[in-house]
Amino acid sequence: MKSISRHMGKTGKKLTALTALLLASFISMSSLIAPKQVYAAFRTEYKTHCDTIYMMNMDTGTVVYEQDPDKIKLPASLTKMMTCIIAYERADSLDEMVVVDSRAVRFVNYNTEGVTGVWTNIKVNERFTLRDLIYEALVASENCAAEAIGYYISKQYYGSDSNQEFIDFMNDRAVEIGCTNTKFKCASGLTTDIENHHSTAHDMALIAQHLMNIPELAEIAYTPRSYGIKPTNKHDEVQTVISTNLLIREGEKGADGTDYFYQYCEGVKTGFLSASGHCFAAYAKKSGYRYICVLLDDGAKSSKETNMAFVDAKNLFEWAFDNLYLVDIYSTNVPIDELDLKLAWNKDKIVAVPRDNFSALLPKGVEASSVIKKVVRDSDVVSAPVKKGDKLGTAYLSYDGENIGEIDLVADESVERSTLLYVLDTINNIFASTAVRILLVLIVIAIIVYIVVSYSRKQKMDSLKRNVSRRKARRRNYR
Numbered sequence: 001m002k003s004i005s006r007h008m009g010k011t012g013k014k015l016t017a018l019t020a021l022l023l024a025s026f027i028s029m030s031s032l033i034a035p036k037q038v039y040a041a042f043r044t045e046y047k048t049h050c051d052t053i054y055m056m057n058m059d060t061g062t063v064v065y066e067q068d069p070d071k072i073k074l075p076a077s078l079t080k081m082m083t084c085i086i087a088y089e090r091a092d093s094l095d096e097m098v099v100v101d102s103r104a105v106r107f108v109n110y111n112t113e114g115v116t117g118v119w120t121n122i123k124v125n126e127r128f129t130l131r132d133l134i135y136e137a138l139v140a141s142e143n144c145a146a147e148a149i150g151y152y153i154s155k156q157y158y159g160s161d162s163n164q165e166f167i168d169f170m171n172d173r174a175v176e177i178g179c180t181n182t183k184f185k186c187a188s189g190l191t192t193d194i195e196n197h198h199s200t201a202h203d204m205a206l207i208a209q210h211l212m213n214i215p216e217l218a219e220i221a222y223t224p225r226s227y228g229i230k231p232t233n234k235h236d237e238v239q240t241v242i243s244t245n246l247l248i249r250e251g252e253k254g255a256d257g258t259d260y261f262y263q264y265c266e267g268v269k270t271g272f273l274s275a276s277g278h279c280f281a282a283y284a285k286k287s288g289y290r291y292i293c294v295l296l297d298d299g300a301k302s303s304k305e306t307n308m309a310f311v312d313a314k315n316l317f318e319w320a321f322d323n324l325y326l327v328d329i330y331s332t333n334v335p336i337d338e339l340d341l342k343l344a345w346n347k348d349k350i351v352a353v354p355r356d357n358f359s360a361l362l363p364k365g366v367e368a369s370s371v372i373k374k375v376v377r378d379s380d381v382v383s384a385p386v387k388k389g390d391k392l393g394t395a396y397l398s399y400d401g402e403n404i405g406e407i408d409l410v411a412d413e414s415v416e417r418s419t420l421l422y423v424l425d426t427i428n429n430i431f432a433s434t435a436v437r438i439l440l441v442l443i444v445i446a447i448i449v450y451i452v453v454s455y456s457r458k459q460k461m462d463s464l465k466r467n468v469s470r471r472k473a474r475r476r477n478y479r
Contacts, residue, residue: 044319049308050295054201058290062361069202073296076271076279078204079189080137081211082170083146094131104147120144123234132229139223140241143188150187177210179203192275201294208268208281209292221267224248244270255304262314272303280309284317327362329371330354337375344384345418352392352409360404372398384417
């Protein structure tokens with residue numbers, strides 16, 4: 001896999017994009033569950049229509065609804081989100097002029113991917129700003145614009161005569177963002193080759209989240225009415241770019257006559273192929289709450305059929321905004337645990353508190369007291385010195401049998417170490433050591449042996465001395 005250092009751009013704008021990625025990367029994700037199931041804590045009576053769905057709260061990272069989130073599907077034009085992300089991150093400026101490569105037009109107008117009825121109004125060698133092409137691709141879902149971006153970035157920044165470098169970077173970037181089941185073979189998503197071009201609702205949610213964390217792209221994605229492209233070398237009049245996202249177009253109905261408008265929706269990307277059904281990566285914001293919802297394959301075979309991805313997204317957003325609320329669970333001054341403390345003078349306990357304030361999404365009417373905590377200590381006994389903020393353990397939080405988060409538990413104060421207690425403890429630890437104990441026993445045995453041997457020798461010497469004395473006495477007496 002090519003490294004990011006090979007591809008990243010040179011300007012501060014790219015650093016902003018990477019920062020957004022890093023912030024987004026901290027958001028926690030959930031594991032795969034059985035089809036048609038959701039978290040017990042987040043039940044909805046609404047029956048969805050799309051084959052696979054992944055919905056999360058962007059503020060907390062909480063997954064509030066999922067249905068086969070890792071099922072491999074054709075992403076269709078949701079692919080263009082990644083195309084626009086790379087155009088933004090790689091190019092030096094969105095005001096760069098792009099000359100449309102003939103192969104981009106040919107790919108769409110003479111598509112060999114088994115997708116029919118797709119044409120483009122973009123001309124060979126037509127000149128656009130990169131910004132205009134992003135509007136075309138992200139807002140109007142113009143396939144040729146996406147392909148043109150791929151050829152331009154590959155040639156301008158990789159020196160390649162094909163768009164393969166761009167496709168490779170799409171795949172590399174997907175992995176860096178956190179995708180695990182995504183593969184791209186074209187920049188537009190105009191393909192039915194699911195073996196070489198596929199993704200999941202979960203992965204597309206990560207990509208959509210990353211895009212919406214880039215303010216300039218988020219602004220483009222939320223274009224309720226239209227965007228005007230100035231006359232080009234191939235068009236004398238202003239070209240109007242109209243959003244395919246009918247949830248942001250008030251007063252306008254779909255081909256089936258349905259009014260899909262939802263006032264809180266602010267993006268992000270639509271998609272359709274007869275082989276993929278309607279697909280939708282949706283973003284909505286209300287009263288400070290933000291949600292990303294990705295829905296793939298509503299089963300439609302014609303773009304004129306009712307877009308159930310729109311319908312599902314709107315209903316799920318309404319359910320979430322009406323029923324899920326952010327509840328303050330713990331603040332940083334709330335004692336969670338008390339641990340034994342040693343080596344501190346006149347103090348034998350230390351209190352553990354949350355490192356940060358913790359809030360969680362909970363169903364309407366549920367109190368913080370309903371959250372169950374399980375404390376896991378790093379150690380049952382803490383030794384001074386301790387600095388305020390030192391980690392002492394972790395509290396795992398759950399509601400209705402489902403994990404909703406975890407918080408680090410830290411010391412609520414600093415405690416100095418007593419030198420005297422430290423010395424005594426060190427001595428105690430030394431003598432408590434098995435090796436030291438064995439050594440002491442051996443020393444004692446050696447001392448005892450030494451004493452016994454010394455005493456035995458002394459006894460012998462004393463006996464010899466007495467014998468010598470007696471012999472001397474007898475000699476004197478004999479004389």
